[in-house]
Each structure stands twice: as structure tokens, then as C-alpha cells.
Amino acid sequence: MSGYSYLKDKCIPNILQILGAVAVSSFMSMLGNSNDAITLLLVGWGFVLVLYYSFDYSCRKRYYNSLLESLKHLKQKYLIADVMEKSHRLEDVIYHRILHMGNKAMLEEISETIHECNDYIEYIEQWVHEVKTPLAAMKLICDNNRTPEAIKVLQELERANRCVEQVLFYARSKNVEKDYLIKEVNLDEVVKKSIQNNKQLLLEKKIQVKLECDQSVFTDGKWIVFILDQCIVNSAKYGATNIVFYSEVIGSKTNLIIEDDGIGILSEDLPRIFDKGFTGKNGHELQKSTGIGLYLCKKLCEKLDVLIDVKSQIGSYTKIILTFATGRLK
Amino acid sequence: MYKIAVVEDDNTIRSELHLVLANHGYEVCDIVDFTNVVNQLKEIKPHIVLLDINLPGEDGLKICMKLRAFSDVPVIFVTSRDTDIDELQSLMMGGDDFITKPYNISILLTRIAVLLKRVYKDENQLVLEHKGITLNIETGRLIKDGLEAELTKSEMRILAYLFRHVGKIVPRADLIDHLWDNEMFVDDNTLSVNITRIRNKLEGIGVYHLIETKHRRGYYIDKD
Known part of the structure; x- marks a missing residue:
């Protein structure tokens, strides 16, 4: 709130004051008062007016600033009506009531939706x-x-x-917390579980699998199996004949890598393959892609604190890399 | 012969489970009335119980808890609920194992066999015999008239499967399927190589032409 906008807001009372001053001074001069007396009156009047406006302006400015400040620090901004400083001004009281009622209605709507x-x-x-x-x-x-x-x-x-x-x-994936158990998980076991889940698909497509992972990590096995399932299905869908699962330890991190020899992914598609609904060139050609699988993988990985990355070379390989933090828990 | 009680309210699953288990040489008792399962189990006296969690009336967890009051019979929970909490609960109520639907028959059978072996200390299940050839599943040793041969894990699994299906043609696809269930992800070529090696080892202990190849149909071991 600037001084100018404040005065602009007070435009009508100001005009009324000036009209009043003109009327009073002309009335007084008609009654034969001296110019000095009229000037004194006008100066006195103006002084009181300026005093009032500056006091009112500073009060308002302080009030609004504190309001904006508390709004800035508030995480759930829609709760402002409940935390704002009480004001006894009529306008403020009415607006506060309106804000409060509006917010309440919205909160009810939200909780119903949830x-x-x-x-x-x-x-x-x-x-x-x-x-x-x-x-x-x-x-x-x-x-x-x-x-x-x-x-x-x-x-x-x-x-x-x-x-x-x-x-x-x-x-x-919305509320992982409900169903989440971090345990020591052997990568070999989860990979085997996932391969068995997709046994018929792999046998039908005559895909050979190779396992070279014996590290253990701390994570939720069931979720990792689901993520691996998506990777296997993708590999099978995009022309792989071999899938190799291997792990490597780099410092305090353990990588689980799923590498296939399928058709690969275009480099311009790579940054977007974890986006929801993204199917890319491969997906368009096969017409069987929903763009949900990898999106879910990414989302679950974020919740599990697992990094997921992809590397690919068109026509030669695709690698999905899951990075687990091992830390000192070994 | 071991007696297995199947407590499952879905008719199709129950009858199919009955068939599988009966085919693998178990005596199967179905529970069809779910009003007093614990007492029925008390009367049947099974060696092992397959218990569903979602049942009409009392749920599986409760049944297991009541069962534990008087019996140490091994219980395998077979359910479609797959959260860790369910698994934890079932183990806390005294279950010995937990398998989720849709389960793999090979895995179910393996778990049953493992549990039976552990609880009843039965060594019979570990040795398969046919025409004087004994195959020890745990050590992978093949013995005939004092001659011995040692099999690798995958060779042992293949031969054990064939020994269990004597007199029937075993299609290659079924064999590969079975091996995958047992965490051996072999392909067609590897299977052929393994069969050749088994035949060589069999010849080494004086057994010839035990495993026949039926063209386009699979492998076959004659009944007598």
C-alpha cells in the first residue's frame, strides 16, 4: 500500500473536505471575518486533517503488512482467516467473516474430495x-x-x-506409508521373483536371462519386484532377446542394472520416458504403450529413495539403473 | 501318506488344489462347512493345513490362533492379501508360511515338502528311486549297484522331475517351466545340453537308454 493509493482511496472524503473548507471560508468572509481569521481556521483544519490521515495511513499500513507477512510464512495459505490479527474496523470485520466462510466451505469441499x-x-x-x-x-x-x-x-x-x-x-503410490517395510533385501532374490512373475512372457519370446547380482540393500522388496516387472515387460515388448541383471557397488551406493539388447530408445525421447503418458517413438510404432509403467516406477522410486536412470543406444542396448544408498548399513 | 487339510472358500480353487495335491501323492481333506473349522480340523488331524485368510465367518487368522491352542500342525497361509502387515500378522498368529495368490503350484508344492520335511523329519522325500537307481535330492548323488555319479544342481532337478513323472511323457516346455519355478532360468539349448550330460553320467554307472526322447513330444522314462 503506497501513500498515493491510500489518498486515491480517500478521494471522495478529501473532495468533501475541500468543498466544506471553501464553503465555510466564503461564508465567514460574507459575515465580515478578516482574511487572517479564515487562514488560521483553514490552517488549523488542514493540520488536524493531515494528522488524522497520517495516523490512519500508518495504522493501516502496519496492519496489512503484518497480514501479508503472516501469509508469507503460512504453509497452508487458505488458513489465513484463522490466524489473522483481529481488527475492530467494521470493514475488516465483515471481510474477515466473508473470508472465513469462504474458506470453510472450501475446506469442507476438499475434505469431501479426499x-x-x-x-x-x-x-x-x-x-x-x-x-x-x-x-x-x-x-x-x-x-x-x-x-x-x-x-x-x-x-x-x-x-x-x-x-x-x-x-x-x-x-x-498415493500413500506409500501405509504399505512400506524396509528390510534387508537380497537383489538376487527380488530379481528371481520378478523373472518368475514374467515366466510365460519370457519363455514365449524366448528371452534369455542372466543374473549376476548378489548384493543386499535396504529397501522394500515388493516394490522393487514391481519396478523390475515393468522393466522386464518393456524389454520383452521392445525386441530384447537377452536380459542381464547385474549389480555393482560404487562407494556407498549399490547399483542394480537391467540391461537388454532391444531396439533402444531415441536420445531425444530419453529425458521424457518417465513422464506420465509419454510413449515416444517406440510406443507409437507398437501402439501398445500406455506410458504408465515407467511413470509409476519413477514415482515409487522417489518414495523409496531409490534413483532410477536410463541409458540407451538405438539398436544396441537399453540399461535401467536403480541406485540404492547403502551407507554404513552393511 | 501325508494328509493335507484345505481350508478355502472358493469352490474352483478348492477342487483344483485338491486335484494338484492328490496328483502329487497327498491325501486331501476339504473343509466345506466354515461354521466350526477348528473342531473339524481337530477331527481330521491333518499333517499340514492350507488356510485362506478371507473366509465366511471366522477369518483364517483367528482359526490359526485357536488351532495353536492345542496343536502344532504346520499351517501355510494361502491368500490374496499381500501386504507386509498381513504376512506379519499371519506369522504372529502361528502360521509357518505365507503364499499369495495367484500362486505358483511348483512353489506351493516345494513349500509343503520343505515344511513336511522339517516338521516330520522325513527323509523319504529326499530319495527318489527307479529301477534300482537311487537319486538323493539333497546331495545330488546318483547310485546304482554301488556305482556313484554326482549331478549338478540343474541336472539333479531335471532328473528328479523325470523320476516323479515316470511312465508319462514330459514335454520340454513343462520341464523348462518347472525349472524356472525353481530359479533355474534355462533355455531350450541348455536343457538339451543338460540332458546329454545326465545321459553320459547314467552311462557312467551302467545305465543305458533310461531317458528316451519322444520326437516333438518330450522326454520319457519307462515304468518298468
Whole structure:
């Protein structure tokens, strides 16, 4: 608030004051008062007026500044109505009440939305667990009757299962804290688990896998398995015939690297492959890409404090590198 | 023969599990009435219990807790709930193992066998025999008339699978599938190489033409 804008705001009372002063002084001169007396009156009047305005201006300025200051320090800015300094001015009181009511309505709306969202997540989790029963039943039936058709059904089942898992992890990625257990995890074990999850796909595409990882890291195994699943599916989708899993220790960090010999990723696509919905040139050509898998990987990695990086050379290889901090916990 | 009680409310899964377990030489008792599971288990006296968590009426965790009051029978939880909390809870209630749906049959069977071996100290499961050839699964030793040969882990797994399916043609795909379940990620060529090596080792202890190759169908060991 500047002095100019303050005076501009007070424009009408100022004009009224000037008109009043003119009227009073002409009235007084008509009554035969001396010019000195009129000047004295006007100076006195002006003095009181300037005194009042400067006092009022400084008060207002202090009030608004403190308000802006507290807003700046407030993390949830919409709570300003609850923390702002009380003012007894009529205008302030009314505006405060309006602000308060508006915020309250918004908070109610927000909490309702959050509630609905959590309800939905809960429903999704429940649904996933429910749908797993018929999937398990189908798998058992196929395993009990291993005809060539059953093996094809098994492949499709594995795919359905992956889709279902993705839904589950997407729903969970919102509040990881609920389902998160850091333990010492052997990389060899999680890699094996993930390979088994994708057994039918790898066998169907005749992809050879090689494991050279025996380090342990502290993380949540289930999430890493999910991330590895996405990597394996991508490798299989983009023409890999070999996938090598290996680990290396660099200082206080452990890297798990998934390297395939697929078609690779264009260098201009590389920075964006973890973006939601990004499919890139490869995805467009295959028409089967959703752009969700790697986005989820990145999101989960962020929550797990794992770095995920990708290196690729078109037509020769793609490497996904997961970096775990080992620190002194060894 | 070991008796396995299956406590599962989904009809299809129950009957298919029954079939798998029966095919692998277990006696299977299904629980179909979920009003008083603990008492039924008391009467059946199974060697091992496969227990679902989500059940009508009492849930699996509670059943397990009540079961533990009078019995140390091994319990494997078989469930679609897969959070760490569920796993932790089931182990705290006295479960011995925890497998999530959709489970892998090979893994389920392996876990059952491991648990049975541990609890009942049964060594029979560790030795397979056919036509006077004994195969020790733990040491990987192949013995016939005093002659011995040592198999590598993957060779042992392959031969053990064939020994368990004597009289049936084992398709290569099934064999590879089984090996992958047991964490051996072999491809077609590696399997052929392994089979050749097994045949050589068998010849070394005087066994010829035990494993036949059925063209385009798989491997076969004759019943007698």
C-alpha cells in the first residue's frame, strides 16, 4: 500500500473536505471575518486533517503488512482467516467473516474430495484382491490341464495379472506409508521373483536371462519386484532377446542394472520416458504403450529413495539403473 | 501318506488344489462347512493345513490362533492379501508360511515338502528311486549297484522331475517351466545340453537308454 493509493482511496472524503473548507471560508468572509481569521481556521483544519490521515495511513499500513507477512510464512495459505490479527474496523470485520466462510466451505469441499478419493483407493485395493481369486483359480485349472491351449491361457493370465498389479500399485503410490517395510533385501532374490512373475512372457519370446547380482540393500522388496516387472515387460515388448541383471557397488551406493539388447530408445525421447503418458517413438510404432509403467516406477522410486536412470543406444542396448544408498548399513 | 487339510472358500480353487495335491501323492481333506473349522480340523488331524485368510465367518487368522491352542500342525497361509502387515500378522498368529495368490503350484508344492520335511523329519522325500537307481535330492548323488555319479544342481532337478513323472511323457516346455519355478532360468539349448550330460553320467554307472526322447513330444522314462 503506497501513500498515493491510500489518498486515491480517500478521494471522495478529501473532495468533501475541500468543498466544506471553501464553503465555510466564503461564508465567514460574507459575515465580515478578516482574511487572517479564515487562514488560521483553514490552517488549523488542514493540520488536524493531515494528522488524522497520517495516523490512519500508518495504522493501516502496519496492519496489512503484518497480514501479508503472516501469509508469507503460512504453509497452508487458505488458513489465513484463522490466524489473522483481529481488527475492530467494521470493514475488516465483515471481510474477515466473508473470508472465513469462504474458506470453510472450501475446506469442507476438499475434505469431501479426499474422503471420496480414499474410498476409491480402498475399493480398488479390495477389488484387486477379489479379482485375484478367479485369476488364481484359472491358473490352477491351466496348471492341472497343461494342454497347448492352457499354456496360451497361462500367458494371457500372466498379462492380466500384471495389469491388475499395476492398478494396485498405482492406487498405492498415493500413500506409500501405509504399505512400506524396509528390510534387508537380497537383489538376487527380488530379481528371481520378478523373472518368475514374467515366466510365460519370457519363455514365449524366448528371452534369455542372466543374473549376476548378489548384493543386499535396504529397501522394500515388493516394490522393487514391481519396478523390475515393468522393466522386464518393456524389454520383452521392445525386441530384447537377452536380459542381464547385474549389480555393482560404487562407494556407498549399490547399483542394480537391467540391461537388454532391444531396439533402444531415441536420445531425444530419453529425458521424457518417465513422464506420465509419454510413449515416444517406440510406443507409437507398437501402439501398445500406455506410458504408465515407467511413470509409476519413477514415482515409487522417489518414495523409496531409490534413483532410477536410463541409458540407451538405438539398436544396441537399453540399461535401467536403480541406485540404492547403502551407507554404513552393511 | 501325508494328509493335507484345505481350508478355502472358493469352490474352483478348492477342487483344483485338491486335484494338484492328490496328483502329487497327498491325501486331501476339504473343509466345506466354515461354521466350526477348528473342531473339524481337530477331527481330521491333518499333517499340514492350507488356510485362506478371507473366509465366511471366522477369518483364517483367528482359526490359526485357536488351532495353536492345542496343536502344532504346520499351517501355510494361502491368500490374496499381500501386504507386509498381513504376512506379519499371519506369522504372529502361528502360521509357518505365507503364499499369495495367484500362486505358483511348483512353489506351493516345494513349500509343503520343505515344511513336511522339517516338521516330520522325513527323509523319504529326499530319495527318489527307479529301477534300482537311487537319486538323493539333497546331495545330488546318483547310485546304482554301488556305482556313484554326482549331478549338478540343474541336472539333479531335471532328473528328479523325470523320476516323479515316470511312465508319462514330459514335454520340454513343462520341464523348462518347472525349472524356472525353481530359479533355474534355462533355455531350450541348455536343457538339451543338460540332458546329454545326465545321459553320459547314467552311462557312467551302467545305465543305458533310461531317458528316451519322444520326437516333438518330450522326454520319457519307462515304468518298468
